[in-house]
Amino acid sequence: MFKIKHLISKQASLIHATTIALLTTHAIILFSCQARAAEVTDQRGKALSLPRAVERAVFLPMPAPSTFIAIDQDERRIAGMNRASAAAMRDGILGRFFPGFARIATGVTQGNTMLPNVEQILTLNPDLVVQWATEGDAPIAMLERAGLRVMGIRYGGQAEMAAYTALLGVAAGREGRAAEIMSRQATRQAQLELAMAGLAARARPGVLYLNRYNGALSVGGTDSYIDFCIRLGGGRNVAADLPRGGRTVTVEQVLVWNPDVILLGNFDTAMPADLYADPRLRAVAAVRDRRVYRVPLGGYRWDPPSQESALAWTWIAGLLQPGRLDADLRADIRDWYRFLYGRPVDDADIDGILFAAGNRGSAGYDRFVGAQRP
Amino acid sequence: MTALRHPVLFWSGLALLLAGLTLYALAAGRYPVPPARVVAILSAGLFDTARTWSPTEQMVVLVVRLPRVLMAITTGAGLALCGAALQGVFRNPLVGPQTIGLSAGASLGGVAAILAWGFGPGVTVGAFAGAAGALAAVLAMQPRGRVAPVLTLVLAGIVIGAFCSALVGFITFIADPETKLPALVFWLLGSLATAGWPGLALAAACTLAAGAIVLAMRWRINLLSLGDDEARALGCAPGRDRLILLTAICIIVAAQVAVSGVIGWVGLVVPNLARLLVGADHRRLLPASVLIGAAFMLVADTLARDLTAAEIPVGIVTAVVGTPVFALLLHRAAARGRAA
Numbered sequence: 001m002f003k004i005k006h007l008i009s010k011q012a013s014l015i016h017a018t019t020i021a022l023l024t025t026h027a028i029i030l031f032s033c034q035a036r037a038a039e040v041t042d043q044r045g046k047a048l049s050l051p052r053a054v055e056r057a058v059f060l061p062m063p064a065p066s067t068f069i070a071i072d073q074d075e076r077r078i079a080g081m082n083r084a085s086a087a088a089m090r091d092g093i094l095g096r097f098f099p100g101f102a103r104i105a106t107g108v109t110q111g112n113t114m115l116p117n118v119e120q121i122l123t124l125n126p127d128l129v130v131q132w133a134t135e136g137d138a139p140i141a142m143l144e145r146a147g148l149r150v151m152g153i154r155y156g157g158q159a160e161m162a163a164y165t166a167l168l169g170v171a172a173g174r175e176g177r178a179a180e181i182m183s184r185q186a187t188r189q190a191q192l193e194l195a196m197a198g199l200a201a202r203a204r205p206g207v208l209y210l211n212r213y214n215g216a217l218s219v220g221g222t223d224s225y226i227d228f229c230i231r232l233g234g235g236r237n238v239a240a241d242l243p244r245g246g247r248t249v250t251v252e253q254v255l256v257w258n259p260d261v262i263l264l265g266n267f268d269t270a271m272p273a274d275l276y277a278d279p280r281l282r283a284v285a286a287v288r289d290r291r292v293y294r295v296p297l298g299g300y301r302w303d304p305p306s307q308e309s310a311l312a313w314t315w316i317a318g319l320l321q322p323g324r325l326d327a328d329l330r331a332d333i334r335d336w337y338r339f340l341y342g343r344p345v346d347d348a349d350i351d352g353i354l355f356a357a358g359n360r361g362s363a364g365y366d367r368f369v370g371a372q373r374p
Numbered sequence: 375m376t377a378l379r380h381p382v383l384f385w386s387g388l389a390l391l392l393a394g395l396t397l398y399a400l401a402a403g404r405y406p407v408p409p410a411r412v413v414a415i416l417s418a419g420l421f422d423t424a425r426t427w428s429p430t431e432q433m434v435v436l437v438v439r440l441p442r443v444l445m446a447i448t449t450g451a452g453l454a455l456c457g458a459a460l461q462g463v464f465r466n467p468l469v470g471p472q473t474i475g476l477s478a479g480a481s482l483g484g485v486a487a488i489l490a491w492g493f494g495p496g497v498t499v500g501a502f503a504g505a506a507g508a509l510a511a512v513l514a515m516q517p518r519g520r521v522a523p524v525l526t527l528v529l530a531g532i533v534i535g536a537f538c539s540a541l542v543g544f545i546t547f548i549a550d551p552e553t554k555l556p557a558l559v560f561w562l563l564g565s566l567a568t569a570g571w572p573g574l575a576l577a578a579a580c581t582l583a584a585g586a587i588v589l590a591m592r593w594r595i596n597l598l599s600l601g602d603d604e605a606r607a608l609g610c611a612p613g614r615d616r617l618i619l620l621t622a623i624c625i626i627v628a629a630q631v632a633v634s635g636v637i638g639w640v641g642l643v644v645p646n647l648a649r650l651l652v653g654a655d656h657r658r659l660l661p662a663s664v665l666i667g668a669a670f671m672l673v674a675d676t677l678a679r680d681l682t683a684a685e686i687p688v689g690i691v692t693a694v695v696g697t698p699v700f701a702l703l704l705h706r707a708a709a710r711g712r713a714a
Contacts (some may be wrong), residue, residue, distance in 0.1 A: 084550050
């Protein structure tokens with residue numbers, strides 16, 4: 001009884017802590033209902049006055065449009081977005097859910113840089129431009145000099161994700177939905193922390209996240225978002241000694257780490273079969289035991305933070321600590337997609353999101369895709 | 375040229391240095407394999423020795439390191455040979471494969487292929503097509519029906535190189551920053567990280583075949599380095615010989631870029647370094663450049679993969695290691711010149 005009480009109390013405190021984190025992030029949001037406008041502080045710490053609900057938003061950060069669509073369940077208020085965002089929608093399921101994405105203007109950046117194409121953005125007549133706040137003053141100052149209203153956002157960790165989701169919720173005039181997305185994520189995070197509590201260090205499999213395999217091996221280091229996901233899912237990031245950003249390593253370093261599980265990221269095209277066929281990796285435990293998995297791709301990539309992160313954590317936990325979290329991933333996907341996008345998904349959709357065809361040959365993946373499914 | 379007072383000692387010393395570095399490179403790495411065990415693994419196919427090593431150690435030496443070490447030797451030797459030949463042909467010590475547009479052409483083809491299809495066989499096709507296109511463009515800029523003067527060739531090479539570099543810059547500018555750009559930038563910086571037997575076979579076949587042509591023409595390069603009039607007076611056909619040499623060099627550079635991206639510095643610095651040791655006679659300069667280039671690249675690549683847990687692009691290491699070495703040698707040579 002004491003244990004149950006202790007666990008419930010711990011879970012409550014985790015949810016409480018997450019709620020406090022949400023409230024104390026950079027976004028301090030105050031509403032003025034009479035003026036039908038919102039005063040917010042964006043993630044660079046600048047106060048911003050927003051119309052009650054923006055009608056023509058331009059997004060330069062890649063993941064932001066998909067988050068906005070999830071909040072708004074519509075793409076029509078997006079006037080412009082990064083070309084890379086459009087490519088991610090085209091390649092994922094979001095493009096099918098919201099075919100109107102194809103009419104959204106791209107070319108809002110200068111090439112693939114974070115610098116805005118100010119004239120192109122001006123032609124879109126936006127009432128809000130969402131821009132990175134992590135790349136110095138210039139990318140934002142260029143927009144503000146042109147008289148545009150700019151919301152600076154930061155990206156990288158769960159707290160930053162929570163803060164900018166809240167900001168986008170205000171921009172959409174749908175703060176409730178933004179709060180519910182993060183609240184659902186916080187609940188799943190707490191459930192996972194509870195499920196993995198007391199897990200001995202030796203019971204945590206060594207996990208290597210390969211951001212890139214083709215061309216060169218690039219891995220996720222300490223305090224990267226995938227490092228957080230691996231720890232949350234009951235694993236141990238073997239590359240935790242490396243700095244946060246992706247680093248290129250040699251094949252020999254992978255042999256030295258000898259990970260039990262390898263996760264292949266969505267910034268590359270590599271599939272588990274490529275690693276199983278690589279003679280250089282034959283001795284790696286993950287390859288020998290066929291525990292290489294391609295990270296799923298849903299409304300957005302599941303490796304960086306997104307509105308679908310709770311599903312990503314659940315997927316990783318299912319791979320690393322099967323049975324420890326009482327969750328049915330396929331049911332969760334149906335539930336989350338209905339909630340996020342207001343769209344039903346069938347078995348074929350879920351298999352596509354989970355890369356069932358490419359991951360089926362890997363150990364234990366039947367628990368996600370089912371042996372009877374094609 | 376004190377090095378050539380004892381030519382046997384010099385050449386055998388260079389060969390031994392390369393052999394020693396090869397053994398060291400095979401033994402060095404993040405995965406520990408003692409040198410004695412490396413020797414045992416390598417000689418297992420030749421002698422009936424007791425198996426004292428693990429399957430993983432064998433795999434590390436034979437599958438991971440050996441192709442990469444051989445690739446370093448091949449690309450280093452090939453690039454240095456190209457640089458030495460070009461410097462002779464153009465009578466200019468500042469010329470290298472990058473000066474005459476071949477590297478830029480090959481890298482343009484390579485990045486275009488990566489942009490279109492990602493990493494794969496397309497990169498090889500793109501690199502060869504790009505290098506061939508660059509060479510064709512350089513030749514097309516020469517006056518018709520006349521032997522192309524050296525200066526026009528170099529200028530055309532610089533122009534085509536700059537044009538290709540601008541297009542490479544444009545492709546990196548528009549490449550998807552999430553999926554294509556990081557891999558593209560790493561490839562452009564030059565790396566032997568992807569070395570494997572198929573790539574090595576391609577690089578070795580091209581370098582051996584085209585390198586043999588360049589080496590066979592070493593005395594003709596001596597004549598070309600005297601100037602067109604003198605070369606013609608001595609029975610040489612400068613235009614034809616230059617075309618043959620440029621085509622052979624184009625093949626070597628394209629193969630190198632296809633398997634390891636653009637690796638600068640080696641083709642420029644190593645021939646100058648070799649010239650300080652053996653003089654300007656291409657009969658000695660070319661073989662010396664081959665051996666020194668191979669050794670230099672081996673050292674650079676071993677540092678690139680072992681210095682830290684993260685792999686450093688070898689193109690950065692060649693510049694960082696090569697610059698002080700070259701500056702020191704140049705300083706000493708200048709000091710000797712003043713003393714004389």
